[in-house]
Amino acid sequence: MLVPRKYPDDLRERATRLAVESRRDPASAVGAIRRIAGQLGVHPEALRVWVKQAETDAGERPGTSSSDAEGIAALKRENRELRRANQILKSAASFFAAERDRPSR
Numbered sequence: 001m002l003v004p005r006k007y008p009d010d011l012r013e014r015a016t017r018l019a020v021e022s023r024r025d026p027a028s029a030v031g032a033i034r035r036i037a038g039q040l041g042v043h044p045e046a047l048r049v050w051v052k053q054a055e056t057d058a059g060e061r062p063g064t065s066s067s068d069a070e071g072i073a074a075l076k077r078e079n080r081e082l083r084r085a086n087q088i089l090k091s092a093a094s095f096f097a098a099e100r101d102r103p104s105r
Contacts, residue, residue, distance in 0.1 A: 007042060015040050016050045023051070 007015075015036060022032035033051060037044040056063040064072070 007046065011040065011042070012050055015042050015047050016054045019047055019051045020054060 005012075018040075019033050019036050022028045022036060033047050034044045036042075037047040040047075052061065052063075053066060055061040057065045057067075059065075
């Protein structure tokens with residue numbers, strides 16, 4: 001289930017773009033995230049996380065990119081469902097094997 005986001009996507013993209021651009025300029029790099037967050041009404045820590053993820057996605061910082069994280073999550077969901085199906089099949093097989101071994105009346 002998706003959790004509703006506090007900030008709209010367009011605000012996130014705009015704030016992230018502004019912060020990344022400001023951090024590249026040495027004159028405005030110090031305090032850029034806090035300044036931009038204050039101007040746009042975004043919590044500074046939220047903006048810092050967005051910038052960190054944007055830099056990771058761009059390959060400028062080590063870590064798991066957003067697309068890789070989505071792929072890993074999908075694989076984990078599929079794995080969980082396959083394990084569940086496998087457990088159901090094992091239970092059914094043992095049930096029917098027990099039925100076959102019982103003497104009929």
